[in-house]
Amino acid sequence: MRFPSAWLDLSVSNQRTVVIFGASGDLSSRLLLPGLGSLLAGPRATSVRIIGTGRSPLAADEWTSRVRSAFGGDLSDAAAETLATTQYVAGDPTDATHLRALLALAGPAPVLYFSLPPAVATAIVETLQSVDLAEGTELAFEKPFGTDAASAAALNKLVGTLVPEENVHRVDHFLGRTAVLNLIGLRFANRLFEPVWNAEHIESIEIVYDETLGLEGRAQYYDNAGALVDMIQSHLLLVLALLAMDAPATMDAVEVRSEMARALRSTHLYGSPVEASRRARYTAGGGVPSYAEEAGVDPGRETETLAELTVEVDTNRWAGVPITLRSGKALGVARKEIVIKFKPLRHLPSGLHGGRDGETLRIGLNPGELSLSVPALGVDGPYTMGQVFLDATLPTSPVLPYGEVLNGILRGDPLLSVRGDVAERCWEIVEPALDAWRTGEVPLEEYEAGSNGPSRWRAAS
Ligand SMILES: O=P(O)(O)OC[C@H]1O[C@@H](O)[C@H](O)[C@@H](O)[C@@H]1O
Secondary structure (H helix, E strand, C coil), rough: CCHHHHHHCCCCCCCCCCECCCCHHHHHHHHHHHHHHHHHHHCCCCCCCCEEEECCCHHHHHHHHHHHHHHHCCHHHHHHHHHHHHHECCCCCCCCHEEEEEEEHCCCEEEEEECCCCHHHHHHHHHHHCCCCCCCEEEEECCCCCCHHHHHHHHHHHHCCCHHHHHECCCCHHHHHHHHHHHHHHHHHHCHHHHHCCCEEEEEEEEEEECCCCCCCCCHHHHHHHHHHHHHHHHHHCCCCCHHHCCCCCCHHHHHHHHHHHHCCEHHHHHHHHHHEEEEEEECCCCCCCCCHCCCCHHCCCCCCEEEEEEEECCCCCCCEEEEEEEEEECCCEEEEEEECCCCCEEEEEEEEECCCCCEEEEEEECCEEEEEEEEEECCCCEEEEEEEEEEEEECCCCCHHHHHHHHHHHCHHCCCCCHHHHHHHHHHHHHHHHHHHHCCCCCCEEEECCCCCCCCCCCC
16 A cells, blocks of 8 residues: 555655745745655755745745755755755746846746736746746646636736646645545555445545644634635635546556546535535634634634535446535544445344444554554354454654655656646535535534534534
């Protein structure tokens, strides 16, 4: 159950220049630079030239010290070299003259990484229309890609005039998670699971990413996004795609991404938006203030901090199986897992007593773990059926999920990047629920911070 070695290749064959737009922002220092640092720590890594850029002026030593602290620990040769060559250039990225100077500095085949919200990234892409891009330029975008299906489609169109689709990387760090990548090994290299991975044998699926963390000072972004857009529209639907897709012919980006896209094209809400979606917001609890009182939040906006969506993948393999995606903040338990419930067998020999439950497979997403409950005789007394658990821990990659995705971007391989049509499709899947929420058809429920969320939700713990 190991993923192909190309994904574990920590080396960056040709030195590349990465221009980070929004470099002085929180996302860059919290996620992007540490991810790059973990990649550069690999034994075969070569250095990368990083040019940070943003509107805020930043002294050269201030920028270098930010990069240094994001890399953490002892520096490998590649990381030390990267640090020695990095620079920061302040300027307005929507000004074509500034962009031309920046690209001249970057040289051949740079990666332009937009560590910015969609509106700002779109404005820069618009300016890039009047600037010549070097052959082999790669463009990388943080999530969310667009703010709805229409804006994602418009951005795709704009980006498509600059570089070919295989040079566009819509970043989703869940695709760099060991446990998520291992879904491919778990399913397609596994005699036990693959034959039963369908509606004939599986009753229901949950994909849950409950966090104990609250807002972490990100109100400005989060209050506009909410749990559904922040986690389900992006990360969890992509996990679903890997879980539900058919076997790709090869592990090539074209094949894998086509299968993922095919699964998502068949995905829609399980019933009406009112039946298939739930939303809630935390009130004060355990020393955490209520969401409405958090700094920077507009209480009237009705932003949800916990969301649940049940979908169906309407294919021959999956039709009829409810798949529930759930994620939220400030919950009592950090439950981050996929739960696959198999159907009970139709028949048990008479004389066997107890548990007729089907098997349950739990795939821990963070950390990566597997647990399969199987019926066994004698667990709860002689000739009585009970459940025993087969547990395994997945190896932890030394490369952070962001680093894994970046590895692909630097090598020009879009395998772990979201394809344009998939980015649009993920919006289309959630939009009926978002529309029903806007019109108040689905009430905004409440849960106490530190609790497990409202009861009676499908994926309630
Ligand atoms: O557990 P991880 O890797 O930090 O991923 C979860 C995070 O993913 C991010 O994309 C979301 O914006 C955050 O709100 C969330 O906390």
